[in-house]
Amino acid sequence: MAGSTASRSTDGGRRYAGGVKKVLVIGGGIAGLTAAWDLSVDHDVTVLEASDRVGGKLRLEKVAGARVDVGAEAMLNRRPEGVALAREVGLAIEHPAIASSRLWVGDELKPLPRSLMGVPLDVSELAASGVLSPAGMERVLAEPDIAPSDLTADVSVGALVGERFGDEVVDRLVEPLLGGVYAGRAREISARAAVPQLVAMAARGSLTAAAAALPVSDVPVFAGIPGGMGRLPEALASSARFAVRTGASVERISRAGSGFRVHVDGELLEADAVVVATQAAPSAVLLMDLVPDAAAALARIESADVVVVTFAVREVEARPLLELGASGFLVPPGERRAIKASTWSFAKWDWVRAAGRGAGAYGEDLLYLRTSLGRHRERVLQLTDHHLEVGSLADLHAATGVRLEPVATHVQRWQAGLPQYAVGHLDVVAGIRAEVEAVPGLAVCGAAYDGVGIPAVIGSARRAAAQVRSAE
Ligand SMILES: Cc1cc2nc3c(=O)[nH]c(=O)nc-3n(C[C@H](O)[C@H](O)[C@H](O)COP(=O)(O)OP(=O)(O)OC[C@H]3O[C@@H](n4cnc5c(N)ncnc54)[C@H](O)[C@@H]3O)c2cc1C
Incomplete structure (x- = not known):
């Protein structure tokens, strides 16, 4: 072991x-x-x-009665290396049972529109999501008329997407997505390193047209390991x-x-x-x-410090979360919340749901979920466990209306967790x-x-x- x-x-x-x-x-x-x-x-x-x-x-910890991930919890399935290695060592692969995330914008959990790091794959889906203001949406619709971007030198993801779609797309979509993967800032992270596909597409002209022309794939985006x-x-x-x-x-x-x-x-x-x-x-x-x-x-x-707070809650208490049919939500930094994301592991992974069955001290069924905190240059490591826990629960309550009283909480600090x-x-x-x-x-x-x-x-x-x- x-x-x-x-x-x-x-x-x-x-x-x-x-x-x-x-x-x-x-x-x-x-x-x-x-x-x-x-x-x-x-x-x-x-x-x-x-x-x-x-x-x-990649780290498992026992929280209440079950071992769950307190670091990375998924891997891209559309790149071969992770899944191939897991299979090589004899491990099974599982795909998310629910892969439907939300975006917490303006006090509401809205559907997260499908995008390539913020670039909408379907403009009408973006409009229907209500994530952008009417002015922000108008700016998106104007993208095809903008002259091809000058990409002779590397730029930030925020600069690339902002030039074509406006700042609102950067603030409300690119920021939370990059915050999740890199714990980074949209206007600082390299476009060539983080989104080479977008750079190649932008060099040819309209990103709206290029994104709409991408082949639709039914291959799951993510994979996990039971x-x-x-x-x-x-x-x-x-x-x-x-x-x-x-x-x-x-x-x-x-x-x-x-x-x-x-x-x-x-x-x-x-x-x-x-x-x-x-x-x-x-x-x-x-x-x-x-x-x-x-x-x-x-x-x-440079690196960003991040924290993952894992909660085990009684299923009876958290059932309203199950009914939302989501796998969690992302939070744009402009919303000024404590957390930057919450992953509802119980909904996302069948193995987590199964691990929670009877995992309570009295044999009750538990649901596992987690929050993550920390973007580049935020000082999250210094916050006490109590502060991190209370801030997370307050945000979960404000976002979902569900007040959780965890039976167990685990705080994992990741110093220099993600390179920038x-x-x-x-x-x-x-x-x-x-x-x-x-x-x-x-x-x-x-x-x-x-x-x-x-x-x-x-x-x-x-x-x-x-x-x-x-x-x-
Ligand atoms: C909270 C969090 C969630 C994440 N979620 C995901 C996810 O869901 N999906 C995904 O694809 N990626 C995710 N990532 C990113 C991914 O997990 C990491 O980028 C990846 O695991 C890094 O692996 P690594 O081997 O390069 O580095 P590390 O995992 O950092 O390993 C480096 C090792 O080197 C050791 N070490 C350091 N100095 C010395 C020394 N002097 N002598 C000996 N040993 C030393 C350290 O102790 C450490 O064990 C996440 C990252 C974090 C922080």
Whole structure:
């Protein structure tokens, strides 16, 4: 199981019998574990994880009687990497039972119109949702007449969408959507990094026309894992294909001949190759000696702190929420609420609903739901658990009219939870990779590079593993 697979390596030398090379992977989040999984086919791999368990942002905690995700809880299904890895390790896939989110605007939960990061897929659906004012809607309808955008340089998502559809679309749609994925600000996050498809579409002319012409797909957008996304790192770590050392905080990496020396808790470990799969800030420290410019670039990548508050409530009490037929709601920052979103896990995932049956202390049925708080530069970590809980419950009451009295609450703080992809991020990453790739046997992966979503992170890890191999 995760966190219990500690195995001290006694081999100070690098080469194993039969020429199998030794690889150290630093960071036991989904990136590090994926790189270890790939490389362990023909390498001797050890994952060094600073905390007491693997998984990073994929984490299960027991709340009342059931284990539920307190970090990431879904993955994109329309990118292959996440679902493919889950299947590779023998896990089943589940799609949301309800995938119908709402938007809390002007004291009302309105239907969240289908969009590509705010760009309406159906303008009449947007009009019917009532999310925009009449003036805001008029601005949207004028988009086809606007000259093609100049996209020779990277711009923010907010600048791209705002220029074409007006500020209201940015404030009421792009902000809550980007707030959910990146905990970021629409007018700061790079369009090329976050929404390359929109950039390609905008270069050709009207986004309204391009969005309307997108093929309609009945492939579910999201996938989950029965029992929680947290089962994915657990399955990888318990595969026994590689060793995991938890409580192993790496302090430094240096060269040792053609290989590397890794400093961990006063001990020196040697390896032929090293994969650095930590967040941007620790990666900057670890890479300082080897690739100083890349390390400096990583140090400049900012992150947002976020908090997830999970509630277990008695089903009898929360039944009105079930009747709303939604999977949760998003909150635009302009609404000035405490929370930025609420996910009704009981409605979204059949496995969560099933896990809650009889999970109360007296065998009563429980429903699980969560709120999330924290956008870039908001100081949410300093708030007390009580403050976070009370603020969340007050917002849930104001949004739904349902007053909840949880039987259990879990507060998960994610310091530097989500890296911020500022305008120009792709160039920054290209520069980092160029310097790293010039050091044979060194590779980097994780949420700081090619996307923060789980499939993108897995993709970056598989790329890192391939790079280690190609340098041999
Ligand atoms: C609250 C929240 C909800 C999210 N929800 C979703 C979602 O629903 N779907 C989705 O696709 N994505 C989601 N994401 C994003 C996604 O979960 C992350 O981007 C992804 O899991 C990051 O994986 P990683 O391996 O790059 O980093 P991490 O998970 O951060 O792992 C890095 C690991 O490195 C370790 N480490 C750091 N320094 C050292 C050191 N010096 N020595 C050894 N180890 C070290 C850390 O302890 C950590 O375990 C969410 C993120 C957050 C914060």
